[in-house]
Amino acid sequence: xxxxxxxxxxxxxxxxxxxxxxxxxxxxxxxxxxxxxxxxxxxxxxxxxxxxxxxxxxxxxxxxxxxxxxxxxxxxxxxxxxxxxxxxxxxxxxxxxxxxxxxxxxxxxxxxxxxxxxxxxxxxxxxxxxxxxxxxxxxxxxxxxxxxxxxxxxxxxxxxxxxxxxxxxxxxxxxxxxxxxxxxxxxxxxxxxxxxxxxxxxxxxxxxxxxxxxxxxxxxxxxxxxxxxxxxxxxxxxxxxxxxxxxxxxxxxxxxxxxxxxxxxxxxxxxxxxxxxxxxxxxxxxxxxxxxxxxxxxxxxxxxxxxxxxxxxxxxxxxxxxxxxxxxxxxxxxxxxxxxxxxxxxxxxxxxxx
Numbered sequence: 001x002x003x004x005x006x007x008x009x010x011x012x013x014x015x016x017x018x019x020x021x022x023x024x025x026x027x028x029x030x031x032x033x034x035x036x037x038x039x040x041x042x043x044x045x046x047x048x049x050x051x052x053x054x055x056x057x058x059x060x061x062x063x064x065x066x067x068x069x070x071x072x073x074x075x076x077x078x079x080x081x082x083x084x085x086x087x088x089x090x091x092x093x094x095x096x097x098x099x100x101x102x103x104x105x106x107x108x109x110x111x112x113x114x115x116x117x118x119x120x121x122x123x124x125x126x127x128x129x130x131x132x133x134x135x136x137x138x139x140x141x142x143x144x145x146x147x148x149x150x151x152x153x154x155x156x157x158x159x160x161x162x163x164x165x166x167x168x169x170x171x172x173x174x175x176x177x178x179x180x181x182x183x184x185x186x187x188x189x190x191x192x193x194x195x196x197x198x199x200x201x202x203x204x205x206x207x208x209x210x211x212x213x214x215x216x217x218x219x220x221x222x223x224x225x226x227x228x229x230x231x232x233x234x235x236x237x238x239x240x241x242x243x244x245x246x247x248x249x250x251x252x253x254x255x256x257x258x259x260x261x262x263x264x265x266x267x268x269x270x271x272x273x274x275x276x277x278x279x280x281x282x283x284x285x286x287x288x289x290x291x292x293x294x295x296x297x298x299x300x301x302x303x304x305x306x307x308x309x310x311x312x313x314x315x316x317x318x319x320x321x322x323x324x325x326x327x328x329x330x331x332x333x334x335x336x337x338x339x340x341x342x343x344x345x346x347x348x349x350x351x352x353x354x
Contacts, residue, residue, distance in 0.1 A: 004050050006339045008272035012265035013320055013335050017042075017328070019262055020321035023250045026227045027234070028242035031323045038325035041094075042332040049104075049336025054344050057337070058112050058284060065109035065129070071098040072136040087140045097326035099137045099145035104333040106133055107152045107291035114160035115284035123162055126153070143185070144302070144314035152295035159290030160283055210309045212238050213248040217259075217307065224255030242323040244315055247307040262321070266300050269335075276342045285341045292334045 017039060025032045049057070071089075075098050079086040089096050113126045130153050137146040182190070216232035219225065230252040232238040241249040251259045273293045280286045296319055303318040305311030317327040 003047075004339055004343045006272070006342055009269055009335050009339055009342075010046075012269040013046075013331070015265045016262065016320035019250060019254075019258065019265075020246065020318075020323075022227070023246060023253065023321075024242055024323055026253060027230070027246075027249045028323060031242055034325070035323060037094075038328050041325060042328045045329045046332040046336040046339075049333050050339040050343075052340065054285075054340050057108065057340065061105075061109040061112040064105045068098065068102045068105045069132055069136065071096075071101055072133070074098070075136075075140065085140050085142060087142055087145075094325060097324070099140065099142050099149075100324075100326035100330040102133050102137065103145070103148055103152060103295060103330050104292075104337065106130070106149055107156060107288065107295060107334070108337060110153055110156040111160075111284055111287035111291055114157060114162075114287050115282075120163065120166075123157060123160075123166060126157065138184075142315070144316040147302070147314065148295055148299055148316065151298040152291045155294030156287045156291035158294075159277060160287040209239050209245065209313050210306070213245050213307045214309045216245075216248040216252040220252040220255040220259075222256045224251070224253045224258060227253050229253065243317055244303070244313070244322070245307055246322050247304050247318055250321070251307075263304075266296075266319075270297055272342075273338055276338075276345060280341075280345050282345075285344060288341050289338060292338050296331065296334060 021032070021035055021039070024035055075086055075089055079089050082088060087097055087099060089098065109129065110126050113129060114122050116122045116125075118125075130150070133149055134146050137149060212232055216230065216238050219231065225231070228234060230238075230249060233241045233249040233252055238245055238248055238252075247259065247262070250262065270293060273289050273296075277286055277289045277293070280289065299316050299319050302311050302314060302316050303322075306313045306316075317324055319331045320328065
């Protein structure tokens with residue numbers, strides 16, 4: 001069996017995980033050993049999704065998506081509360097976050113639905129399928145993950161060629177319901193959005209995270225302070241330095257050189273997906289790659305943006321870099337599916353495991 005590996009996807013992902021692991025060893029030594037276990041699971045996930053026959057994966061998309069929805073429901077029964085949210089299930093040896101599982105599997109299923117030869121009704125079916133995932137994730141509550149699931153869906157339908165009139169209608173509905181959406185948001189979520197506009201108005205409260213993050217990034221300068229030498233991260237001024245604000249920790253200790261390498265890795269990975277979409281004529285493959293691109297791009301952009309203080313704090317991890325097995329496995333599944341999709345565009349034989 002010849003392994004399918006796209007080096008323009010695999011090597012950037014590997015570089016990102018190395019950067020993340022190095023920073024974790026400095027700012028969060030306790031999570032460092034667990035991350036090696038997570039890396040093993042992520043590699044197995046990548047191999048599974050990159051080597052399976054694309055037709056088999058597509059045929060299983062509905063089952064996978066249904067299982068991910070069931071997992072979200074189970075979270076409310078067996079999940080535990082942390083930071084005021086029910087997002088995780090403790091399996092003993094591993095803590096799973098079902099909202100991360102939904103991200104790649106929803107893209108796979110939506111791409112399958114919009115490639116059905118059923119006229120414009122397929123877009124209605126895809127919207128109906130989206131609703132339970134978004135609703136269940138919001139109920140946890142997890143606004144950040146719900147946004148990522150939604151952006152993945154947008155990437156799918158855009159590349160599937162959805163008529164512009166549907167997009168305009170959806171935009172109008174969104175604008176009309178914005179006041180209602182604001183009322184539904186939890187108090188701390190509203191505070192985060194308001195503090196984003198002016199973090200200095202509450203430097204010790206809702207604006208604290210953004211201010212400390214910007215201080216950390218600025219103090220890193222070109223070469224960084226060095227591993228273990230960051231003041232904001234090592235003296236615990238920087239919150240969630242191993243997850244949400246790992247970009248700030250990396251920038252402080254490795255400087256512009258480290259953050260530049262990180263941005264270059266994302267640029268290479270995402271550019272490869274974009275170029276592959278351009279060469280595709282198959283609706284399913286284009287939609288799948290479109291969803292994967294927008295999902296990874298949105299997570300990276302939002303996370304880095306909130307570290308720089310130009311985006312609201314939403315609790316979205318930095319793909320491949322932040323601590324957390326569920327996120328790493330989710331991203332590995334996406335890169336595996338992208339590898340498989342790109343391989344199919346080249347007319348490669350189905351030499352995978354299934």
